[in-house]
Amino acid sequence: MLQVEEVSVFYGQVQTVREVSLTVGEGEIVALIGANGAGKTTLLNAISGALRVASGRIVWNGHDITNLPLHQTVKLGIGYVPQGRQLFASLSVMDNLLLGSYVQGKGRWRYLLGNLARLPQSPGIQEKLKLVFQLFPALPERKEQLGGSLSGGEQQMLAIGRALMSDPKLLLLDEPSVGLAPRLVREILGLLASLREQGITILLVEQNAHAALKVADRGYVMEMGRIVAEGTVKELTASDRVRTAYLGRIE
8 A cells, every 4th residue: 555665854954764664554553663753753744745755765556656745645545643733723623624624625615714614515525524523522512612722632633533534545643642641542542443444544653652552553663764673563562672662671
């Protein structure tokens, strides 16, 4: 489904991703773990089209999408939930969700901020709203509330819901556990299995290795811009290096 082939990326003048290769197969949950500053977010930005690739290539379902702009990758079926959520804080929950579905509008919508909920919505958009509200039952209760007034957990739910409105086949999740209490982390990451049941493949970036490896099928470990380990969850958790550096202890 997704192949990243020897990709290098610079953030300004600094090379933060160095010849990284990884794959994500259809229906998988793949975790990318590593310390802060390892280059994980930069790699997701390159895959999504938010940052330019200096060398190497990114292949999506057999097609080279290297340096395709972000709005084009969304149309191809790659959804992105960025670190920090990046919601429209002054817009309602419903407007945030409807903006996420803009690619389904095929140019027929205008950005009427504050009035998006009054615009005609296609059956496809209604189906996506139904799915989002089923996955996150707190959101319909707050659909008129401003996105910026939600709790941290609710904002993360809204950020994921907004990405789901674009009907992604692959969801890139960047540090969804940041700033959340352990109970909410379990709740958010526990939803990934439900997303897979909806036909969504997931590439999950996490510093919380324990949490990520509990929900993933396979994983990669990134250090100093390079992939230094990869394998199934069983293989990674059996690695002394991974357990010592990222899991806190050797069991």
